[in-house]
Amino acid sequence: ILNVEQSPQSLHVQEGDSTNFTCSFPSSNFYALHWYRWETAKSPEALFVMTLNGDEKKKGRISATLNTKEGYSYLYIKGSQPEDSATYLCAFNDYKLSFGAGTTVTVRA
């Protein structure tokens, strides 16, 4: 069982503030690191798939960075909006995906 850890477990952000959170994963047998966004009562949806050390991906106000040598990835939300409220999952991909428990973000208006 792979140890994919996400921190913090949850966070509350004021509307308009920026925030970030972490995913740590094994640094060996790395193929890719995935980020998913999971809104309440919906299914997880892929945000990013990152494969190269130093990779940076961006989708609107959400971006992610990857450090495969030290085994971590950061997800950033710039200027948080209420619609950003969701659980953000990261998943480590060697030959299959193993998910972390997620970071639940609540944006307060």
Next chain:
Amino acid sequence: NAGVTQTPKFQVLKTGQSMTLQCAQDMNHNSMYWYRQDPGMGLRLIYYSASEGTTDKGEVPNGYNVSRLNKREFSLRLESAAPSQTSVYFCASSDSLREKLFFGSGTQLSVL
């Protein structure tokens, strides 16, 4: 475009009963997966199928069996349901084991 379709959406079973969760995808994906989601534990892989004709155990396979019926369909069977199998089950598919997953809408299963 339907994507990944799971049935049923809700199910209540008594301990010892059996049932099969159905999953079908229309994206011509090679790989399919079954996950369960429990509070505080994220998504845990039960079984996966890298390609048609193959299946492999994930993190938590005990008490489950799977069948990759064809390229489109991947079913999950509980032979003798136990209360510990109360969970939300998600089916997913991807182009390969190393591509992003597309998820179904989930099945909420309660075992009494």
